[in-house]
Structures are given as C-alpha cells and as structure tokens.
Amino acid sequence: xxxxxxxxxxxxxxxxxxxxxxxxxxxxxxxxxxxxxxxxxxxxxxxxxxxxxxxxxxxxxxxxxxxxxxxxxxxxxxxxxxxxxxxxxxxxxxxxxxxxxxxxxxxxxxxxxxxxxxxxxxxxxxxxxxxxxxxxxxxx
Ligand SMILES: [Zn+2]
Numbered sequence: 310x311x312x313x314x315x316x317x318x319x320x321x322x323x324x325x326x327x328x329x330x331x332x333x334x335x336x337x338x339x340x341x342x343x344x345x346x347x348x349x350x351x352x353x354x355x356x357x358x359x360x361x362x363x364x365x366x367x368x369x370x371x372x373x374x375x376x377x378x379x380x381x382x383x384x385x386x387x388x389x390x391x392x393x394x395x396x397x398x399x400x401x402x403x404x405x406x407x408x409x410x411x412x413x414x415x416x417x418x419x420x421x422x423x424x425x426x427x428x429x430x431x432x433x434x435x436x437x438x439x440x441x442x443x444x445x446x447x448x449x
Contacts, residue, residue, distance in 0.1 A: 316332070325362075339352075340362075349433035350397060350400050352371060352441075359371075360392050363385045373436070390419075394416070409435070413448070415427070
C-alpha cells in the first residue's frame with residue numbers, strides 16, 4: 310500500500326500541463342505517488358506540472374538516480390521561473406508497450422518579467438515498468 314503524498318493543488322482545478330483535464334484526473338495521482346504514468350507523454354506532462362509547483366522530489370524521482378541530484382527545492386525556488394504553458398509538438402513511441410519514447414515540446418515561461426520558450430525533444434526510457442526522463446536535445 311502506497312502512502313499518498315499530499316497534493317499541492319486542488320484536484321478540481323485544471324491541470325497546469327494543459328491537458329484540459331482536472332488536476333485530480335491528470336497529473337495529480339502521479340505527483341501523489343498512487344499511480345505511475347503509462348506513457349512517456351504522461352510522464353513529460355507530469356514533470357512539467359511538477360516544475361509549475363516546484364515539486365523537486367517528483368522531478369528527482371522521475372530521472373535515473375545518478376541525475377537526481379540536480380533537483381532540490383531550494384534551487385527550484387531560487388530560479389524564479391514562472392511556467393506559463395506546455396505545448397506537446399509531437400511524440401514518437403513512448404506508448405504502453407514501448408521501452409523508449411521521445412516527446413518534443415515547447416514550455417513557455419516568464420523570468421524576471423521576460424517571456425521565453427524552452428523547446429526540447431526529450432528522451433524517455435522505461436526501467437522496471439517506470440518511465441524516466443533520460444535527456445533531451447534543445448531545439449531553436
Ligand atoms: Zn496534467
């Protein structure tokens with residue numbers, strides 16, 4: 310039996326990942342640790358939402374152990390990045406029966422009053438049934 314982690318947002322509010330679903334029917338259960346993302350895209354969306362909430366433990370838990378040190382709550386808070394929207398451009402594999410997957414996305418943000426966009430093609434690998442974010446190629 311998994312111990313549920315308290316959620317940082319009301320489950321009836323729209324999920325920040327832009328899926329048009331409520332948080333409780335989208336990324337919430339992943340953040341809470343009661344459900345694993347079934348696809349690379351779900352993991353990508355839930356990691357974006359975790360950035361929105363500054364949920365460092367979730368970000369650290371969804372990369373290979375050797376990469377998890379980069380995610381700590383203090384440095385996330387210091388970045389002062391306000392994530393303003395996620396657009397999934399395309400996906401390759403990353404489905405229920407795949408072991409690898411790619412998701413190309415554009416994440417928009419505001420930082421010190423300036424708007425920016427982070428365009429990346431991310432690589433995901435399923436390890437022991439759990440999708441992990443491996444790395445990404447930054448695109449212009
Ligand atoms: Zn979501």
